[in-house]
Amino acid sequence: MKADRKLIQDLTPEIENTSITWYITFIILFGIFATGVYGLYQQIDKGHIVTGMRDNVVWGFYIVNFIFFMGLSYSGALISGVLHLFNTGWRKPIIRIAELITIISLIIGPFFIFFCIGRLDRLYYLFLYPRIQSPITWDVIAIMTDLVGCFLYLYLSFIEDFAILRDYPDLKVAPWKKKLYKTLSLGFTGTEKQMKILNNARTVMAAMVIAIAIIVYSVLAWIFGVTLQPGWHSTIFGPYFVIAAVFSGTGLLIILMWIFRKIYHLEAYITKRHFVNVGVLLTVIAAFYGYFTFSDYLTKWYGSIKMDSILIDKLFTDYYSLFIFANYIGILLPCIIIAFPRFRTIPNITIAAVIAVTALWVNRYIIVIPTLETPFLPIQDVRPDWITYSPTWVEWSLTLAGVSVFAMLFMLVSKIAPIISISEMQEQDENELLN
Amino acid sequence: MKKKVVFAILCLSLLPLSSFQLFSQEVTLITPYISLQYFKNTDDQRYVQTTLTYSSNRMELPLPGMEVTFFNGGDKKETLASIVTDNKGVARFELTKELSLKSNSDGMWVFSSEFKGNDSIEAATVEITVKDVRLELALAVVDTVKMITVKAFTDDNGSEKPVSGETVKIYVPRMFSLLPISELTLDDSGTATVEFPSDMPGDTVGKLAIIAKFEENATFGNVEKRENIAWGVPTDYSIPKSHRALWTKTAPKWMIYTLSVLLAGVWGHYLFAFISLIKINLDAKRKAKEEYRV
Structure with a gap:
């Protein structure tokens, strides 16, 4: 398979040569990761006492991060699947980023569950003695199914690019990389028959990843929803989690578009049009997300069930700033920035996305923690840290380690594969020439 | 000089007062x-x-x-x-x-x-x-009715004297606490009777304990008499093997069917994608062979 030389060079900036900036960034990120590993060592050595989790608040930052990363993953799958199925023309430069968000988040997310488990040595019990009735079993099955599906979907989208890189004569890379491209491309040459098989498989998998993303994230929401805890026992939690995930994923997609555009000078490929289009998508999802949030809290507030009332009081007192940021500023500000054409600049849309992603993380925090701090039986005359949660440096370090691994994996992928699909971009160029 | 002496005396005179205050703070006793x-x-x-x-x-x-x-x-x-x-x-x-x-x-x-x-x-x-009291608890079935009879006597110079007007409480122990059945007042003969409920659950053979108590009585203190008898309704704790629920070992059938259908559907599509990859590879090999022959 052949492609335009300039296209290949523009879209594979790190494959042939590694810049000093790449190395410096990687070392800094690795340092953050190493701090997290040290924190984990402390946790394994001394036990969960080094975290802020106690008998009452048994879930902390780790679960928040797990939900957050899994949300990013499912949203990446949803966005790329929907854009592929609807054959959206402008999707081509950004679809690969969405696919990578899916896979990388899906790899990182479950690690936070492992950090949370007190007896990791008994983890295999989940597989030896699974109970179909348990939402935890549903989640384990769902995550593994999703991981396989997303890898398959990503691989299908990479085959053409691997074939292009394999057949590119001027590619100056190590021999192992050339072997890798040859093996992974499966001998794909782009014949009519091969293209038909590949496109069919991609369309089927695009539909599947959408369905799986919705089911899997709903399962995660049901882990909370099926319990009788105040704030969690809600029929709306499944769709609410899904829409919140898409909200955060769309925001992250904009942020990564901005970063890659800036670092690799992809201004010709990722244009303002892409930012505005994804930004409008973010606004629409924000409106839905805001509606779901309002509906959930209004129902609980009006119902006046004792524990729900106590929880809502807590959200508007102890968690006032976080609640306002997550559910007012985090929704309204991105909408205002993107809804008015005069504000729709690339930096503004990126700022709106940063606010949306941060607010969504905070939203996860105020879903998990205040509920656990509101037990059905009142607890009196005990140490405050038994009831209230406060994260320790170990939890902060592992959280930042998760973010750093996310960035590092993106950087490593950019060393092997194109960050924008060459085959898709080539097809776009050919279509534009034909038109 | 005079002023210094007066000042020193004044300071010394205040010293016991301040030390008394310090001392009084230290000896705050718990009642x-x-x-x-x-x-x-x-x-x-x-x-x-x-x-x-x-x-x-x-x-x-x-x-x-x-x-x-x-x-x-x-x-x-x-x-x-x-x-x-x-x-x-x-x-x-x-x-x-x-x-x-x-x-x-x-x-x-x-x-x-x-x-x-x-x-x-x-x-x-x-x-x-x-005062020492002798509490008696008698359990008898009278015309298929289960009757509890309580008697109480004190020792009066070697002879028994019935206790009258005092309250005796009847309990049946349950899993977490004592279930009150009745509160009886002893008559002049020191006797009180009450019917035992017919629907009280017992163990697998209907056994349960019945307790009669003087509870924090001003004269007799806490006095208890307990009898075990099979007056309860036998409880069947066994769960039928066919029973399927959230809490049983085997899941409800609808759950197994739903999960199986979902997983079969999803993994079936994965299989389709995987076969597609094999087809691409086979086609590529076939094409390479053809080119080699040419």
């Missing part, structure tokens, strides 16, 4: 609460029990590790024993049959317990008078 109770169980074992507590921030907290001395007798006290309170602030002394307990002029036993106090806790004493 303890002391209680003494008498118990007689179904096997006629008797004991007296003292609980030593104090109040802090409106909470009653125990005073463990304190020595409490038990006495018998009114004017002429006789030391029974000195017992150290446990972590609940409780000290218990068993009144064995070998002990010859002294009665007062009314024929009642007088017990007292004393905590002598220490540097931080004030001393405390408490005294109770108890």
Whole structure:
């Protein structure tokens, strides 16, 4: 398979040569990761006492991060699947980023569950003695199914690019990389028959990843929803989690578009049009997300069930700033920035996305923690840290380690594969020439 | 010079006052609460029990590790024993049959317990008078009706005297606490009768315990009589093997069907994608062979 030389060079900036900036960034990120590993060592050595989790608040930052990363993953799958199925023309430069968000988040997310488990040595019990009735079993099955599906979907989208890189004569890379491209491309040459098989498989998998993303994230929401805890026992939690995930994923997609555009000078490929289009998508999802949030809290507030009332009081007192940021500023500000054409600049849309992603993380925090701090039986005359949660440096370090691994994996992928699909971009160029 | 001397005297005169204030802060004593109770169980074992507590921030907290001395007798006290309170602030002394307990002029036993106090806790004493009572519990079926009869007698110079007008409570122990069945008042013959409920669950063969109690009675203290009898409705604890629920070993069928259909659907599509990859690879190999031949 052949492609335009300039296209290949523009879209594979790190494959042939590694810049000093790449190395410096990687070392800094690795340092953050190493701090997290040290924190984990402390946790394994001394036990969960080094975290802020106690008998009452048994879930902390780790679960928040797990939900957050899994949300990013499912949203990446949803966005790329929907854009592929609807054959959206402008999707081509950004679809690969969405696919990578899916896979990388899906790899990182479950690690936070492992950090949370007190007896990791008994983890295999989940597989030896699974109970179909348990939402935890549903989640384990769902995550593994999703991981396989997303890898398959990503691989299908990479085959053409691997074939292009394999057949590119001027590619100056190590021999192992050339072997890798040859093996992974499966001998794909782009014949009519091969293209038909590949496109069919991609369309089927695009539909599947959408369905799986919705089911899997709903399962995660049901882990909370099926319990009788105040704030969690809600029929709306499944769709609410899904829409919140898409909200955060769309925001992250904009942020990564901005970063890659800036670092690799992809201004010709990722244009303002892409930012505005994804930004409008973010606004629409924000409106839905805001509606779901309002509906959930209004129902609980009006119902006046004792524990729900106590929880809502807590959200508007102890968690006032976080609640306002997550559910007012985090929704309204991105909408205002993107809804008015005069504000729709690339930096503004990126700022709106940063606010949306941060607010969504905070939203996860105020879903998990205040509920656990509101037990059905009142607890009196005990140490405050038994009831209230406060994260320790170990939890902060592992959280930042998760973010750093996310960035590092993106950087490593950019060393092997194109960050924008060459085959898709080539097809776009050919279509534009034909038109 | 005169002024300096006057000032020095003034300072010295103030010194005892300030030291007194400091001293008075150090000796803020805890006022303890002391209680003494008498118990007689179904096997006629008797004991007296003292609980030593104090109040802090409106909470009653125990005073463990304190020595409490038990006495018998009114004017002429006789030391029974000195017992150290446990972590609940409780000290218990068993009144064995070998002990010859002294009665007062009314024929009642007088017990007292004393905590002598220490540097931080004030001393405390408490005294109770108890009359020994014989509580009887009779269970009989009269015309298919299960009847509980309670009788109570005291010893009056060698002869039995019925206890009248006092309240006896009937309980059945359940998993977490005692279930009250009835509150009976003894008649002139010292007897009271009540019908036992016919729908009370028992164990697998219907066995249960019935307890009759004088509870914190001003004259008799805490006296209990217990009988085990198969008057309950037998409970079947076994779960049928075919039963499927959220909490059973086997999941409800609809759950298994739903999960199986979902997984089969999803993994079936994965298989399709995987076969597509194999097809691409086979086609590529076939094409390469053709090119080689040409």
